[in-house]
Amino acid sequence: MSDRNSQAGKQAARERIRAERERQKKKEKVRRQLIVAGTVVGVLVVAGGIAFGIMKANEPTGWEAAKEADLVKPANTGGKNGTEIVIGKPAAKETLEVFEDVRCPACASFEQSAGPALLKGMEDGRYKIRFTMYTFIDGGQGGEGSKNALSALGAALNVSPEAFLKYKTALYSEKNHPEEADDAYAKDAKLLAVADQVPELKGNEKFRTAVKNGTYDRWTMEMTALFGRKGVTGTPAFLHGDKKLKLPPVPQQQMTKQQYYELATANFNKMIDDEFGPAKKEGGEQKKDAAR
CATH class of the missing domain: 3.40.30.10 (Glutaredoxin)
Incomplete structure (x- = not known):
C-alpha cells in the first residue's frame, strides 16, 4: 500500500470518528432538551395541579355555597326573595x-x-x-x-x-x-x-x-x-x-x-x-x- 493511500485511509477514518462524535453530541443534546422540556412540563402540571387544588379549596362549600345557588322561593311566600x-x-x-x-x-x-x-x-x-x-x-x-x-x-x-x-x-x-x-x-x-x-x-x-x-x-x-x-x-x-x-x-x-x-x-x-x-x-x- 502506498503512503498516499495509507494517509487517505487514516484521514477517512478520522472523519468517520468525528462524524460519529458529532452525531452522539447532537443525540445527547436532544436527549437533554427532552428531559428539560419534560421536567418543565412536569413542573407546570404540578403547579397547575396545586393551583387547581388551591382554587378548589377556596371555593365556598356548604351554606356559604348556598348563598351563590339559584334562588328557589317556596310557594306561599311574598317579597322580592320570598322572605315574607x-x-x-x-x-x-x-x-x-x-x-x-x-x-x-x-x-x-x-x-x-x-x-x-x-x-x-x-x-x-x-x-x-x-x-x-x-x-x-x-x-x-x-x-x-x-x-x-x-x-x-x-x-x-x-x-x-x-x-x-x-x-x-x-x-x-x-x-x-x-x-x-x-x-x-x-x-x-x-x-x-x-x-x-x-x-x-x-x-x-x-x-x-x-x-x-x-x-x-x-x-x-x-x-x-x-x-x-x-x-x-x-x-x-x-x-x-x-x-x-x-x-x-x-x-x-x-x-x-x-x-x-x-x-x-x-x-x-x-x-x-x-x-x-x-x-x-x-x-x-x-x-x-x-x-x-
Whole structure:
C-alpha cells in the first residue's frame, strides 16, 4: 500500500470518528432538551395541579355555597326573595309579627305552651301572622341545625301554609325538640322523621326530595340575612307594626308542667288582649256586655 493511500485511509477514518462524535453530541443534546422540556412540563402540571387544588379549596362549600345557588322561593311566600311568610285570613286587618329560631329553647317552650293560643288568634281572624325565622343559634352554638330545619320548613311551606304550621309545631314539640347544644336538626334523617308526623308531609316524595337536595337552602340564607330586622336580635319576639310587644314572664316558682302551660298561655292572651282588644266571645257576649 502506498503512503498516499495509507494517509487517505487514516484521514477517512478520522472523519468517520468525528462524524460519529458529532452525531452522539447532537443525540445527547436532544436527549437533554427532552428531559428539560419534560421536567418543565412536569413542573407546570404540578403547579397547575396545586393551583387547581388551591382554587378548589377556596371555593365556598356548604351554606356559604348556598348563598351563590339559584334562588328557589317556596310557594306561599311574598317579597322580592320570598322572605315574607304571612299566614292568616285575608279579612284580618292586623298583622302580628313572630320571630323565632328553630333551635331556640325559649321558642320551643313558648310553642309547647302558648303556641295553640297563637294559632287560635290567627284562626279567629284577630290577626295574620308574619313569621321571621332566624338561624343565629347555629353561629352561637356551632352547627347548622337552625338553617337545615328552616330549609325543610321552606319545603313544607311549598306544600301548604297548613303543612308549614304543623311541621313547625312538630319541630318545636317536647317529643322532638333537641337540647340547644344538640345539633340534631342538621341531619336530614331527623327532619324527615319529624315530617312523618305531619299528614301533609308523610310520604310526600316532592317534599322529601326538596329536603335531601337542599332546594330551599339559598332561600334559607335570604331568611338568615334578615337577622336584626326591626331591631330584633333575640327570640321569641312579637311585634305589631314597629311596636315590640312584651310577653309577661311566668313566675319562677315550683309548678307542674300543666300549670306552667296555663300561666304561659294566660300571659300570651293578656299581651294580645292589651294590644288588639279583648277577643270576641262566643254568642255575642262581648257586645251585650258593652251595651249594658
